[in-house]
Amino acid sequence: xxxxxxxxxxxxxxxxxxxxxxxxxxxxxxxxxxxxxxxxxxxxxxxxxxxxxxxxxxxxxxxxxxxxxxxxxxxxxxxxxxxxxxxxxxxxxxxxxxxxxxxxxxxxxxxxxxxxxxxxxxxxxxxxxxxxxxxx
Amino acid sequence: xxxxxxxxxxxxxxxxxxxxxxxxxxxxxxxxxxxxxxxxxxxxxxxxxxxxxxxxxxxxxxxxxxxxxxxxxxxxxxxxxxxxxxxxxxxxxxxxxxxxxxxxxxxxxxxxxxxxxxxxxxxxxxxxxxxxxxxxxx
Numbered sequence: 001x002x003x004x005x006x007x008x009x010x011x012x013x014x015x016x017x018x019x020x021x022x023x024x025x026x027x028x029x030x031x032x033x034x035x036x037x038x039x040x041x042x043x044x045x046x047x048x049x050x051x052x053x054x055x056x057x058x059x060x061x062x063x064x065x066x067x068x069x070x071x072x073x074x075x076x077x078x079x080x081x082x083x084x085x086x087x088x089x090x091x092x093x094x095x096x097x098x099x100x101x102x103x104x105x106x107x108x109x110x111x112x113x114x115x116x117x118x119x120x121x122x123x124x125x126x127x128x129x130x131x132x133x134x135x136x
Numbered sequence: 137x138x139x140x141x142x143x144x145x146x147x148x149x150x151x152x153x154x155x156x157x158x159x160x161x162x163x164x165x166x167x168x169x170x171x172x173x174x175x176x177x178x179x180x181x182x183x184x185x186x187x188x189x190x191x192x193x194x195x196x197x198x199x200x201x202x203x204x205x206x207x208x209x210x211x212x213x214x215x216x217x218x219x220x221x222x223x224x225x226x227x228x229x230x231x232x233x234x235x236x237x238x239x240x241x242x243x244x245x246x247x248x249x250x251x252x253x254x255x256x257x258x259x260x261x262x263x264x265x266x267x268x269x270x271x272x273x274x
Contacts, residue, residue: 038224087170094167129188
């Protein structure tokens, strides 16, 4: 239980609530990853949705063709990690802003972190183990 | 406290009041477009993971992306991501450019114009095939 007490005059200041620069690092990360995602995501959207017939030409063979190139594998891997952590960190901020009860905040973040781990693990697994010569 | 007294004691906030400013709405839109994109990413990684199951499974799910309704949602997604990206650049200019805060409003109108200029041809190329198939006959 929290005890309420008044400090004596001139008593040492309470320790700063923030003992490390975690929030600063997260703020910097949002900007650095944002710049990278500018190229990665806008390029991805342009290629997939706008150029050359857009989504209508996408099928398994199209994906196989792209992921036979290490360049696009690396592009998609970088995009996956940066976007998921960028978005997850944004959602963490939103949960911190709007969840009123500690328990709500805690469980929403548990759901968020579990979903992030799931998506990162699954996405990474798929990019690395994809076989373009799948015999159907 | 009477309303008059409240009026008198209120400090002048001209030039610093954020609430109701276009700057606030740009922030609201930034959050909404960000959350939407996050949920789309969740679904998108799951659907793309089907390439690992079988070509048939992947082709089946990607066919649903080619239906008129989903095609329209695609335009919405691209619009949301593009706004988020452009406004993100504006946020960074406000953060790191000495004159950024002074021009935040002009930059907002600027990115909205850029958004429109990109989305007009973008939406055209995303929708042209669907619209032709629905109304164009051949």
